[in-house]
Amino acid sequence: MIDELLSGSTADLRRPPPEVLNARLDGLLSLDAPTPSASFDTRFAERLTAQRLIERVHAEEAAAPVLEVPGLDALLSRDQPTPSADFDTRFRFFLRRVMVEDGGLRTVAPEALRVPALPPRGHHFTTLPKPGTSPFTMRRVYGIGGLAAAGLFGLWLVGAPFDAVKNADAVPPAESLPLVAHLDLLESLDAVEHIETLSPSVGVVVDRRRETVARLDPAVVEAAEDDELFQLVADLDALEATP
Amino acid sequence: MVNDEDAALMCLVRDGDDDAFTRLFARWRAPLVRFTVRFVGDQARGEELAQDVLLKIYRVRERYVPSERFAAYLYRIATNHCLNELRRAEHRTPRVEIEVADEATVDASNPTVDEMLQGDRLQTAVRAAVGRLPPNQRAALLLQHDEGLAYEEIADALETSVAAVKSLLNRARRALMQDLAPLLDRTPEVTA
Numbered sequence: 477m478i479d480e481l482l483s484g485s486t487a488d489l490r491r492p493p494p495e496v497l498n499a500r501l502d503g504l505l506s507l508d509a510p511t512p513s514a515s516f517d518t519r520f521a522e523r524l525t526a527q528r529l530i531e532r533v534h535a536e537e538a539a540a541p542v543l544e545v546p547g548l549d550a551l552l553s554r555d556q557p558t559p560s561a562d563f564d565t566r567f568r569f570f571l572r573r574v575m576v577e578d579g580g581l582r583t584v585a586p587e588a589l590r591v592p593a594l595p596p597r598g599h600h601f602t603t604l605p606k607p608g609t610s611p612f613t614m615r616r617v618y619g620i621g622g623l624a625a626a627g628l629f630g631l632w633l634v635g636a637p638f639d640a641v642k643n644a645d646a647v648p649p650a651e652s653l654p655l656v657a658h659l660d661l662l663e664s665l666d667a668v669e670h671i672e673t674l675s676p677s678v679g680v681v682v683d684r685r686r687e688t689v690a691r692l693d694p695a696v697v698e699a700a701e702d703d704e705l706f707q708l709v710a711d712l713d714a715l716e717a718t719p
Numbered sequence: 720m721v722n723d724e725d726a727a728l729m730c731l732v733r734d735g736d737d738d739a740f741t742r743l744f745a746r747w748r749a750p751l752v753r754f755t756v757r758f759v760g761d762q763a764r765g766e767e768l769a770q771d772v773l774l775k776i777y778r779v780r781e782r783y784v785p786s787e788r789f790a791a792y793l794y795r796i797a798t799n800h801c802l803n804e805l806r807r808a809e810h811r812t813p814r815v816e817i818e819v820a821d822e823a824t825v826d827a828s829n830p831t832v833d834e835m836l837q838g839d840r841l842q843t844a845v846r847a848a849v850g851r852l853p854p855n856q857r858a859a860l861l862l863q864h865d866e867g868l869a870y871e872e873i874a875d876a877l878e879t880s881v882a883a884v885k886s887l888l889n890r891a892r893r894a895l896m897q898d899l900a901p902l903l904d905r906t907p908e909v910t911a
Contacts, residue, residue, distance in 0.1 A: 492904070497896055500903045505864050505895075508845045510756035512748055513766060520744070520770045527774060 725789030729776075733783045740777060743789075747773070750866060751797060757861055758801040759808075760850040768804055772797045791872035798858045798876045805854050841902070848898040856891035859884055 492500070725746065731739035751772060756765030775796060776783075783792075849857060858877060862868045868876070874884045896903060 497903050498892070501892065501895055501899065502864065504841070504845050504899060504902060505849070505860075508757060508842045508849070510753050510762060510765065512752045512769075513762065516748065516752065516766055516770075519766075520748075520773065523770060523774055524777065527777060 723785070723788050726785040726787075726792075729780070729783050729789055729792075730785055732777070733780045740780075744773060747793060751793065754794065754797055754861055754866060755801055757846065757849060757865065758798075758854075758857060759804060760846055764804070768797070768800055772800050775800070787875070788872065790866065791868060791875055794862055794866055794868060794872070795876040798862070802854055802858065844902065845899065848895055851898065852891050852894055855879075856887045856894070859887040860891040860895075863888060 725743060728739045728743045732743065748769070751769045752766055755768040755772070756762050759765050759768065772793070776793065849860070852860065855877060859873055862873045862876060863870075870881045870884050874881045877884065877887075879887075
């Protein structure tokens with residue numbers, strides 16, 4: 477066939493009549509005849525065996541007595557969905573539209589056939605205002621803004637006395653200042669551990685701090701580059717010098 | 720009840736005769752593979768679909784009612800299965816089928832028409848042209864041309880009317896003639 481095709485003259489290229497083309501088309505279509513591959517039967521046999529196994533298991537399950545679960549029926553009965561309030565309305569619209577479409581009647585106004593939109597569900601949406609009645613009108617926004625500005629101004633007016641009172645309360649007595657300073661230092665020094673109970677006596681605290689620092693290798697202290705630690709040592713020295 | 724040897728075999732399968740199913744399988748495996756492979760345009764996918772169809776027939780054997788020719792029953796299931804597969808494939812990779820088909824587009828000005836007239840190229844071109852048909856036209860064409868189903872049986876398989884089937888077949892043949900024009904003009908009748 478291919479030889480015939482390739483040796484065809486240009487006269488053969490004229491468009492043949494439809495019945496000839498139809499016959500040629502049928503011939504072309506018959507050329508593509510895929511056949512099952514070599515593994516087709518094996519693969520199907522495996523699937524069929526699996527199917528038969530499944531059926532056997534199902535048959536055994538079906539033959540077994542029905543499992544009784546106490547209370548299951550009652551639990552399942554609790555979920556009993558019912559038509560929503562607008563179900564009938566929507567169905568009436570649907571029905572009317574179908575009847576009009578089936579009857580070929582086109583005289584009904586389109587809006588009469590439009591099915592109303594389903595309202596959003598859930599408690600989050602039930603209190604949504606209707607369009608045009610939003611609580612966030614410009615007048616209300618300006619009102620809220622004005623109230624907020626007035627409140628801030630009021631706070632600014634009364635804020636200074638409050639700060640004075642607060643700061644007065646925060647100032648420790650003069651005699652406890654060294655102790656407070658050392659408590660801060662203690663908290664900031666990582667090398668000190670397990671100091672569970674601090675003595676109210678400044679002298680004892682100083683002694684313990686000094687012991688702690690003394691245990692540190694001076695080379696390590698120098699290499700640590702820990703400003704906080706050096707500051708602490710300096711503070712301790714100054715404190716010791718204080719009578 | 721139709722007078723159909725395959726329908727009788729299927730009744731035996733329904734009644735629990737596994738050997739009857741083996742005989743049915745042996746008779747229908749090749750035609751079914753030919754149909755599904757040509758429908759989806761892919762050997763592996765087509766074979767998988769053919770197996771699915773045969774397995775489905777076995778699975779629902781207990782509900783079989785011999786109210787039509789077995790071939791019509793088989794190809795109705797096969798057609799639905801293939802159409803579903805095409806819809807799924809389109810959903811997954813919408814361009815694959817088109818890309819495959821485009822590779823074998825027949826163009827009158829294409830200098831490779833001579834090459835296409837030889838061996839596998841010709842077969843590829845025909846398969847691609849069939850693959851470019853809309854699924855319903857493709858199904859109608861294959862069911863009529865390859866499987867020899869009557870208009871009524873095709874209409875049943877495609878869940879449409881006989882008039883619609885005739886229309887589908889006409890459109891399919893017209894599209895193929897246009898698509899394969901360069902080959903048809905130079906191809907003498909091939910006796911299948």
